[in-house]
Amino acid sequence: KAGVTQTPRYLIKTRGQQVTLSCSPISGHRSVSWYQQTPGQGLQFLFEYFSETQRNKGNFPGRFSGRQFSNSRSEMNVSTLELGDSALYLCASSRGQSSYNSPLHFGNGTRLTVT
Amino acid sequence: AQSVSQHNHHVILSEAASLELGCNYSYGGTVNLFWYVQYPGQHLQLLLKYFSGDPLVKGIKGFEAEFIKSKFSFNLRKPSVQWSDTAEYFCAVNGNNNDMRFGAGTRLTVKP
Numbered sequence: 444k445a446g447v448t449q450t451p452r453y454l455i456k457t458r459g460q461q462v463t464l465s466c467s468p469i470s471g472h473r474s475v476s477w478y479q480q481t482p483g484q485g486l487q488f489l490f491e492y493f494s495e496t497q498r499n500k501g502n503f504p505g506r507f508s509g510r511q512f513s514n515s516r517s518e519m520n521v522s523t524l525e526l527g528d529s530a531l532y533l534c535a536s537s538r539g540q541s542s543y544n545s546p547l548h549f550g551n552g553t554r555l556t557v558t
Numbered sequence: 559a560q561s562v563s564q565h566n567h568h569v570i571l572s573e574a575a576s577l578e579l580g581c582n583y584s585y586g587g588t589v590n591l592f593w594y595v596q597y598p599g600q601h602l603q604l605l606l607k608y609f610s611g612d613p614l615v616k617g618i619k620g621f622e623a624e625f626i627k628s629k630f631s632f633n634l635r636k637p638s639v640q641w642s643d644t645a646e647y648f649c650a651v652n653g654n655n656n657d658m659r660f661g662a663g664t665r666l667t668v669k670p
Binding site: 446447476478484485486487488491499501533535541542543544546547548549550551552 | 590592594601602603604607609648652653657658659660661662663
């Protein structure tokens with residue numbers, strides 16, 4: 444069974460631009476979560492989706508947004524990019540309705556560099 | 559919201575040494591607890607989890623963790639580490655609010 448697929452693997456953007464990252468969960472998984480990973484802050488929760496509904500959102504500014512489609516695929520968007528947005532963005536899917544009682548399966552991430 | 563503290567940033571051990579990585583969390587309600595591992599060049603993967611029942615849980619590759627509710631702790635242990643255990647280890651807590659919180663991670667280096 445294919446794992447969680449994130450595209451693209453690498454992105455280089457300029458300050459002020461916007462970016463869209465994509466995530467395809469494991470087949471049959473309906474819950475998708477997004478995390479930002481940086482050396483200084485570790486993994487920080489962005490948001491979690493189930494059945495196209497956002498279940499929870501972390502403490503990130505409104506420039507960070509996401510959505511989930513009917514096929515469970517998810518996208519996250521970051522507008523007006525800042526240098527501090529440079530990070531590895533991880534997507535994870537889980538079989539259950541949420542990450543509370545269903546382990547996360549992570550993708551390899553999208554490495555975003557903002558210059 | 560809950561928070562997670564991992565006490566050790568970087569641990570260096572020789573093969574066959576015993577390992578214990580600390581993890582404490584702050585959350586007043588019921589939690590589910592996880593340890594994830596990231597081997598060099600690989601994605602994060604589940605090592606073990608605790609939902610309920612026996613507070614001593616066993617995971618893959620000989621790892622185990624003990625949930626001590628009174629101490630809000632979920633420490634990871636392995637009696638004898640191998641070089642292949644070199645990785646970064648993350649403790650995670652979910653307090654039934656669809657908000658999985660991760661610790662900052664502990665990098666383990668095992669010297670052959």
